[in-house]
Amino acid sequence: MDRIPILKLGKALLVTIQVDMHDRLATALEEDLTSKIVAVGAKGVLIDISALEIVDSFIGRMLDNIAAVSRILDAETVVVGMRPAVAITLVELGLSLSGVKTALNVERGMALIQSRLEDLDGDDED
Amino acid sequence: MATTRTDRLDIRSSDDVVKVRQQTRTLAVDAGLSLVDQTKIITAASELARNTLDYGGGGEIRLEVIEDGGRRGLRLTFEDHGPGIADVSQAMRDGFTTGSGLGLGLGGAKRLSNEFFIESKPGVGTKITIARWKT
Numbered sequence: 001m002d003r004i005p006i007l008k009l010g011k012a013l014l015v016t017i018q019v020d021m022h023d024r025l026a027t028a029l030e031e032d033l034t035s036k037i038v039a040v041g042a043k044g045v046l047i048d049i050s051a052l053e054i055v056d057s058f059i060g061r062m063l064d065n066i067a068a069v070s071r072i073l074d075a076e077t078v079v080v081g082m083r084p085a086v087a088i089t090l091v092e093l094g095l096s097l098s099g100v101k102t103a104l105n106v107e108r109g110m111a112l113i114q115s116r117l118e119d120l121d122g123d124d125e126d
Numbered sequence: 127m128a129t130t131r132t133d134r135l136d137i138r139s140s141d142d143v144v145k146v147r148q149q150t151r152t153l154a155v156d157a158g159l160s161l162v163d164q165t166k167i168i169t170a171a172s173e174l175a176r177n178t179l180d181y182g183g184g185g186e187i188r189l190e191v192i193e194d195g196g197r198r199g200l201r202l203t204f205e206d207h208g209p210g211i212a213d214v215s216q217a218m219r220d221g222f223t224t225g226s227g228l229g230l231g232l233g234g235a236k237r238l239s240n241e242f243f244i245e246s247k248p249g250v251g252t253k254i255t256i257a258r259w260k261t
Contacts, residue, residue, distance in 0.1 A: 020147060022140040023176070054147065054165055056172040057230045085165040093169060093234035094220050 012044040026062045044113030050081025060095040067100045080109035131191040146175040157200045167258040170238040173231040182206025199259035207251040
C-alpha cells in the first residue's frame with residue numbers, strides 16, 4: 001500500500017500531502033505519524049496541505065485526530081497552506097478544526113514550531 | 127432543462143470515492159463553476175460518495191452538466207440499494223451518525239449545494255440529488 005512520506009527536521013516532522021488521498025491512506029498517515037513522533041521524540045509536526053483541492057469531513061477529522069494525539073505525546077501540530085476555497089468550504093461543511101493550529105505557509109508554520117522548541121530549550125536550562 | 131453531458135461511475139471502494147471527486151472536478155470545470163463553487167460541490171460529492179459506500183453498501187453516481195434558461199450547473203445523483211434511512215430528518219442533523227463518522231456528511235452536503243433532494247426507503251435504498259449552479 002502507498003504511504004505518505006514523513007521527513008524529520010531536527011525535533012520536527014514534516015509531511016507534505018501531494019496526492020488526493022483515499023481514506024485508507026489518510027488513516028495510514030495518522031498511524032505512521034503517531035509512531036514516528038514517539039520514535040524520534042518529535043516536538044512539532046508540520047503538515048502542508050497546499051496541494052489539497054478539498055478537505056472533506058474525513059480528512060478534517062484526520063487532521064483533528066493527529067493534532068489531538070500529538071498533543072498528548074507532547075508534540076505540536078501546525079497545518080499550513082490551506083487554500084482559501086478549501087477554508088470557505090470547510091466552515092460551510094461544519095468543520096472549524098478548532099483543535100488544530102494553522103499557519104498560512106510552511107515558513108510561518110516552522111517559525112511557530114521553532115519558537116516552541118526554543119521555549120522548551122529554555123525550560124531545560126532552568 | 128437540458129443535459130449537455132452525462133457520466134456514470136460505480137462506487138464500490140474508497141478508490142472510487144477518489145474517482146468521484148476527480149470526475150466531479152472535470153464536470154464542474156466543464157459547467158463553468160467558479161473555484162469556490164467547484165470546491166464546494168467536490169467536497170459535497172466526496173461526503174455523499176463515502177455515505178453511498180459506507181452506509182449504502184456501494185452504488186453509483188450520475189454526473190450531469192445541466193442548462194436551464196441560459197444558466198449552467200452540475201447535478202449529481204447518488205443511488206444505492208442498501209438498507210435505506212429510517213428517519214431522514216434525524217440523519218440530516220449535524221452530529222447524528224449510525225457509523226463512526228462525524229455526522230456532517232448529509233447536512234454538510236446540503237449546505238454546500240444550491241439544491242438538495244433525498245429519497246430513502248428502508249430496505250429499498252437511498253437516492254440523493256444535489257446541484258450547484260454557476261453564479
